[in-house]
Amino acid sequence: xxxxxxxxxxxxxxxxxxxxxxxxxxxxxxxxxxxxxxxxxxxxxxxxxxxxxxxxxxxxxxxxxxxxxxxxxxxxxxxxxxxxxxxxxxxxxxxxxxxxxxxxxxxxxxxxxxxxxxxxxxxxxxxxxxxxxxxxxxxxxxxxxxxxxxxxxxxxxxxxxxxxxxxxxxxxxxxxxxxxxxxxxxxxxxxxxxxx
Amino acid sequence: xxxxxxxxxxxxxxxxxxxxxxxxxxxxxxxxxxxxxxxxxxxxxxxxxxxxxxxxxxxxxxxxxxxxxxxxxxxxxxxxxxxxxxxxxxxxxxxxxxxxxxxxxxxxxxxxxxxxxxxxxxxxxxxxxxxxxxxxxxxxxxxxxxxxxxxxxxxxxxxxxxxxxxxxxxxxxxxxxxxxxxxxxxxxxxxxxxxxxxxxxxxxxxxxxxxxxxxxxxxxxxxxxxxxxxxxxxxxxxxxxxxxxxxxxxxxxxxxxxxxxxxxxxxxxxxxxxxxxxxxxxxxxxxxxxxxxxxxxxxxxxxxxxxxxxxxxxxxxxxxxxx
Numbered sequence: 001x002x003x004x005x006x007x008x009x010x011x012x013x014x015x016x017x018x019x020x021x022x023x024x025x026x027x028x029x030x031x032x033x034x035x036x037x038x039x040x041x042x043x044x045x046x047x048x049x050x051x052x053x054x055x056x057x058x059x060x061x062x063x064x065x066x067x068x069x070x071x072x073x074x075x076x077x078x079x080x081x082x083x084x085x086x087x088x089x090x091x092x093x094x095x096x097x098x099x100x101x102x103x104x105x106x107x108x109x110x111x112x113x114x115x116x117x118x119x120x121x122x123x124x125x126x127x128x129x130x131x132x133x134x135x136x137x138x139x140x141x142x143x144x145x146x147x148x149x150x151x152x153x154x155x156x157x158x159x160x161x162x163x164x165x166x167x168x169x170x171x172x173x174x175x176x177x178x179x180x181x182x183x184x185x186x187x188x189x190x191x192x193x194x195x196x
Numbered sequence: 197x198x199x200x201x202x203x204x205x206x207x208x209x210x211x212x213x214x215x216x217x218x219x220x221x222x223x224x225x226x227x228x229x230x231x232x233x234x235x236x237x238x239x240x241x242x243x244x245x246x247x248x249x250x251x252x253x254x255x256x257x258x259x260x261x262x263x264x265x266x267x268x269x270x271x272x273x274x275x276x277x278x279x280x281x282x283x284x285x286x287x288x289x290x291x292x293x294x295x296x297x298x299x300x301x302x303x304x305x306x307x308x309x310x311x312x313x314x315x316x317x318x319x320x321x322x323x324x325x326x327x328x329x330x331x332x333x334x335x336x337x338x339x340x341x342x343x344x345x346x347x348x349x350x351x352x353x354x355x356x357x358x359x360x361x362x363x364x365x366x367x368x369x370x371x372x373x374x375x376x377x378x379x380x381x382x383x384x385x386x387x388x389x390x391x392x393x394x395x396x397x398x399x400x401x402x403x404x405x406x407x408x409x410x411x412x413x414x415x416x417x418x419x420x421x422x423x424x425x426x427x428x429x430x431x432x433x434x435x436x437x438x439x440x441x442x443x444x445x446x447x448x449x450x451x452x453x454x455x456x457x458x459x460x461x462x463x464x465x466x467x468x469x470x471x472x473x474x475x476x477x478x479x480x481x482x483x484x485x486x487x488x489x490x491x492x493x494x495x496x497x498x499x500x501x502x503x504x505x506x507x508x509x510x511x512x513x514x515x516x517x518x519x
Contacts, residue, residue: 068413173390175425
């Protein structure tokens with residue numbers, strides 16, 4: 001039967017291995033049920049590392065614009081405007097997520113330090129409580145606050161508005177083609193509460 | 197009926213299986229994760245993420261569980277993160293060499309889940325690490341240190357038994373479970389494309405051209421620029437992708453189909469790297485679960501003695517648990 005280690009003395013074929021097999025049976029069931037649950041409820045990071053796999057899953061069509069990346073322009077209180085790069089916010093990883101966050105907002109204005117937009121209507125409800133603790137939108141919607149503060153500190157100007165432009169290309173069955181000019185996909189007015 | 201069910205369950209999950217196969221999985225998976233820890237830029241993010249504003253920090257549930265004893269909203273500082281990081285590296289090498297294998301694997305797994313859970317607590321999220329981390333959890337509970345491990349020399353009495361032919365009732369379930377997890381992952385990808393998000397429109401050919409073009413324009417790719425301009429090839433690729441993901445699970449029932457699905461799946465992950473620059477080294481490493489290492493060694497030995505017989509490739513005359 002081969003050599004045995006003292007650490008695994010209980011792993012023989014007699015009755016003493018039964019508790020270990022029962023534990024492993026439980027573990028197998030947990031793993032399979034966990035992964036199936038993640039697929040059915042489309043859990044995302046909520047029960048990670050069990051998760052659903054929605055990469056590259058949305059359908060796209062001919063002549064659709066290709067948002068390879070976005071460009072964010074900040075307009076300041078003094079009337080000037082600047083293209084914001086990832087160096088201006090200090091982190092490369094979040095620039096595109098920040099742009100998509102602003103594009104995805106329903107409103108055309110955002111109050112710095114206010115309630116996270118996606119749970120605004122659900123404050124006080126169970127759903128709102130669940131989202132507060134399990135939804136990564138709670139983090140993502142704060143990108144606007146954090147990066148606005150970073151920009152204002154580095155440039156020493158007050159941001160009043162963001163203009164976000166897309167990438168000038170469309171997809172055809174022969175591949176992508178240039179589609180100038182870039183389109184403005186969002187204009188977001190930045191407001192502040194009286195305490196700010 | 198209950199007894200019959202339990203018999204079936206025990207015969208499927210706890211049939212004797214080669215310990216060598218499990219040990220090879222341990223070495224490849226742990227080795228891959230160590231390389232990613234040391235050299236892949238993701239872990240260079242630790243210093244940058246440690247300095248991010250508190251307003252962006254929202255721990256994902258698994259991170260809250262792992263750090264429960266430090267408080268519900270615990271946020272580690274950089275020194276703490278570096279201690280966890282180097283603990284992961286140290287225990288990773290111990291697990292690789294098979295020193296106190298299960299203990300070092302458990303700590304290695306916990307440290308990796310901690311690090312990635314922390315990085316995912318700022319709104320960013322990816323699907324790359326999950327299969328490998330699930331594999332580490334499974335290996336931690338398994339006798340993967342029974343072969344190719346220093347534990348075997350330290351804790352066992354000397355023996356000249358052939359490790360290639362050695363089997364154990366607990367050596368099969370980890371590999372089978374991870375194979376089913378992979379099948380479920382592919383089913384999820386299929387459902388997202390064909391039902392939840394894309395629908396049948398996903399198979400229009402332009403969808404994959406769009407993604408190739410987008411990723412090429414965004415981050416560059418080796419072949420995406422060229423490949424995405426060939427509509428018919430991409431259209432065929434979309435059908436192959438969906439059929440592969442939707443039917444992969446069948447190869448776990450009819451084992452000989454793995455000769456088709458496993459190379460196809462591995463090639464699939466290589467292709468998405470060269471065409472989309474979507475690098476999934478963790479997935480490619482975990483594909484070792486489909487490689488019956490001991491069977492290949494035994495077939496090689498027999499070939500040297502008896503000459504090659506193609507029926508071995510179809511599962512004939514292979515020890516129980518290796519099919």
